[in-house]
Amino acid sequence: MIQSMTGYGKAVVVYKGKKINVEIKSLNSKQLDLMTRIAPLYREKEMEIRQIVAEKLLRGKVEMSVWIEKDASAEATPVNTALMENYYQQLKRFADEHGLTGMDWMQTLVRMPDVLTKTEVEVLDEEEWAIARTGVEEAVQHLVDFRTQEGAALEKKFAEKIDNIEHLLASIEPYEKSRVEKIRARILDGLKQIPEAEYDKNRLEQELIYYIEKLDISEEKQRLTNHLKYFRETMADKAGQGKKLGFIAQEMGREINTTGSKSNQAEMQNIVVMMKDELEQIKEQVLNAL
Numbered sequence: 001m002i003q004s005m006t007g008y009g010k011a012v013v014v015y016k017g018k019k020i021n022v023e024i025k026s027l028n029s030k031q032l033d034l035m036t037r038i039a040p041l042y043r044e045k046e047m048e049i050r051q052i053v054a055e056k057l058l059r060g061k062v063e064m065s066v067w068i069e070k071d072a073s074a075e076a077t078p079v080n081t082a083l084m085e086n087y088y089q090q091l092k093r094f095a096d097e098h099g100l101t102g103m104d105w106m107q108t109l110v111r112m113p114d115v116l117t118k119t120e121v122e123v124l125d126e127e128e129w130a131i132a133r134t135g136v137e138e139a140v141q142h143l144v145d146f147r148t149q150e151g152a153a154l155e156k157k158f159a160e161k162i163d164n165i166e167h168l169l170a171s172i173e174p175y176e177k178s179r180v181e182k183i184r185a186r187i188l189d190g191l192k193q194i195p196e197a198e199y200d201k202n203r204l205e206q207e208l209i210y211y212i213e214k215l216d217i218s219e220e221k222q223r224l225t226n227h228l229k230y231f232r233e234t235m236a237d238k239a240g241q242g243k244k245l246g247f248i249a250q251e252m253g254r255e256i257n258t259t260g261s262k263s264n265q266a267e268m269q270n271i272v273v274m275m276k277d278e279l280e281q282i283k284e285q286v287l288n289a290l
Helices: 040-057 081-098 105-110 126-171 173-192 201-214 218-235 242-262 266-286
Strands: 007-015 018-027 032-038 060-070
Touching: 007 126, 018 126, 032 040, 040 060, 040 126, 060 126, 081 105, 126 173, 126 218, 126 242, 126 266, 173 266, 218 242, 242 266
Parallel strands: 032 060
Antiparallel strands: 007 018, 018 060
């Protein structure tokens, strides 16, 4: 089944008052091009995060963000009340000794060194990382699901276009048979316009056969039919066949172009133009296939 390279996924997990957010989106790219914005606490796990993404997504221009939201109580800087009390006693004693009054004690104390300073360093423990990793995996899976849904629409579109090309190819046959007689009649009519011309009828017949054989498109039709079949078979394979579908579309284009160059009949050339239009739509969309 085809997957699209375009997708979006998001997950939110919670650990001890922390809300861990993971967001990921992808666009078309020939290779996996991953850009990450990871909360400082989880940066030591960046290689592991990249491995999770690479195993699931294969290709695409991918942007991933991991950030943390904390409860207001957890975000608040703790007050060092013991140090604050010590400052107060020293300042109060100094004020009494020097007869100082009217001090705004609270404003003065909160400005003292280290009263409102965080001293602890946050360390990532395995329990928290296990929860955060779950969020990463969930967001990536949501993106894969999105890609699969978009891929189903792509597959339906491709199948429709392949059917159209197949039907157009079959519609060439009546014109292909009639054009042999038309070519023969046109050449003979041309010779009749030159009554003094002398020619060997047997040699003329041989030249006509050679000319008609050069315009024969049987091989092109057979190869194009095989490519159409191979395109369908490839669509049914596991995800990650986008490049192969692109190569097959190129080969289909070669056969259609050769058919057009040999189609010296207006009706056949019109059909070739319609086949090219259908193929061009496939080529545009195949760039989005994983």
